[in-house]
Each structure stands twice: as C-alpha cells, then as structure tokens.
Amino acid sequence: IAGITQAPTSQILAAGRRMTLRCTQDMRHNAMYWYRQDLGLGLRLIHYSNTAGTTGKGEVPDGYSVSRANTDDFPLTLASAVPSQTSVYFCASSPAGGGTDTQYFGPGTRLTVL
Amino acid sequence: GQNIDQPTEMTATEGAIVQINCTYQTSGFNGLFWYQQHAGEAPTFLSYNVLDGLEEKGRFSSFLSRSKGYSYLLLKELQMKDSASYLCAAQDSNYQLIWGAGTKLIIKP
Numbered sequence: 001i002a003g004i005t006q007a008p009t010s011q012i013l014a015a016g017r018r019m020t021l022r023c024t025q026d027m028r029h030n031a032m033y034w035y036r037q038d039l040g041l042g043l044r045l046i047h048y049s050n051t052a053g054t055t056g057k058g059e060v061p062d063g064y065s066v067s068r069a070n071t072d073d074f075p076l077t078l079a080s081a082v083p084s085q086t087s088v089y090f091c092a093s094s095p096a097g098g099g100t101d102t103q104y105f106g107p108g109t110r111l112t113v114l
Numbered sequence: 115g116q117n118i119d120q121p122t123e124m125t126a127t128e129g130a131i132v133q134i135n136c137t138y139q140t141s142g143f144n145g146l147f148w149y150q151q152h153a154g155e156a157p158t159f160l161s162y163n164v165l166d167g168l169e170e171k172g173r174f175s176s177f178l179s180r181s182k183g184y185s186y187l188l189l190k191e192l193q194m195k196d197s198a199s200y201l202c203a204a205q206d207s208n209y210q211l212i213w214g215a216g217t218k219l220i221i222k223p
Binding site: 040041042043044045048058090102103104105106107108 | 118147155156157158159162201203210211212213214215216
C-alpha cells in the first residue's frame with residue numbers, strides 16, 4: 001500500500017451500535033488526524049495524535065474515541081452511534097505534527113447512522 | 115472565535131481566470147493552506163503561504179496578506195478538470211487547521 005487507507009469505504013449502522021473506523025498509513029508520518037465533513041460545513045477535527053502513544057481532542061470529540069498504539073494505525077471508535085454522527089470521515093497524516101507541515105488525506109468513510 | 119469565510123459557489127468559463135477569496139480570523143496564525151477536493155474524493159494539497167505575497171505554482175497561484183487576514187487562490191487557463199471544491203484552511207497558534215466550508219467551482223465550456 002502507498003499513502004493512507006481507510007476501511008470501510010461506507011457503512012450503514014443502526015443507532016446505539018458500536019463502530020470502529022480504521023485508518024492505516026505507510027508513510028511513517030508522526031501525526032495523524034480524524035475529521036468529519038458535513039454538507040455546508042468545513043472539515044472539523046475530531047481527534048488527533050502528534051506521535052505514537054499520544055492523542056488529543058479536537059473541535060468535536062464527544063461520542064468518539066481514538067488510540068495510537070503504533071505509528072501506522074489510528075482507529076476511530078463510536079461507542080454508541082447516533083444519527084448526528086452521519087457524515088463522511090477522513091483520516092489524515094502529516095510528517096511532523098505540531099508544525100507547519102502538509103496533511104495528506106485518506107479516501108474517506110461514508111457513515112450513515114439510522 | 116475562529117472563522118474562515120469563502121464563497122459557497124463560483125462559475126467560470128473554460129480557458130478563463132478565476133480568483134477564489136478567503137478571509138480568516140484565528141487565535142494566532144501559522145500559515146494558510148489551499149486544498150482541492152473533487153466530488154466524492156479526498157482533499158489534496160495545493161498550496162501553503164505563511165509570508166505575505168504571491169506564490170506561483172504552474173496554473174495555480176496563492177496570495178496572502180497577514181495584516182488583512184486575507185488570501186486568494188488564482189486559477190489560470192481553466193480546464194474542465196478544475197471543476198471541484200477549493201478549501202481554505204488557516205493554521206492557528208496550536209498548529210491546528212481551521213477549515214472553511216469550501217468553494218464549489220463550476221467550469222462551463
């Protein structure tokens with residue numbers, strides 16, 4: 001693989017179910033990010049990680065959790081999905097984190113919560 | 115609060131020039147990014163400005179005025195493939211990106 005991969009590509013989920021969105025990068029980037037993108041709104045940061053073993057909260061963290069056990073993987077978990085979490089989710093990574101470096105995005109996961 | 119403003123939609127003709135404006139208000143400032151996003155795809159990096167002035171990269175140029183909190187993306191010799199959304203993002207004092215809602219650019223033959 002080259003770059004960032006996300007899985008699944010799309011998912012329809014019943015409210016109240018638990019769901020983990022997967023993100024893997026092979027660029028050895030230190031920093032990784034999770035965004036959601038909703039129509040008419042800009043990308044909003046959910047959680048981020050500047051390096052393996054550390055995570056931080058973004059603008060809209062409620063209802064989501066993340067972990068960063070290693071450099072490559074950064075899964076996003078919805079503990080109990082609600083309809084307002086219907087969105088397109090993008091994972092991104094950047095070489096350094098905490099600096100003016102460019103973020104590179106995965107292809108996205110389209111999630112619908114009914 | 116932090117805010118990024120850019121037009122919702124613009125229309126231009128193939129072969130012409132279009133300027134997409136962006137104004138920003140952030141807690142601290144560490145640079146301004148422009149990304150391109152085709153429908154149903156991921157955003158891809160176009161340009162980065164941290165100093166005042168114009169940065170040219172082929173058909174695309176980006177301008178920044180820090181004192182005015184203003185940037186623009188200039189696209190020359192428009193092609194049909196340039197039909198996409200263009201996202202403006204300012205980096206705040208914590209190096210987090212604050213994103214605009216994007217400008218949908220429609221190119222007509």
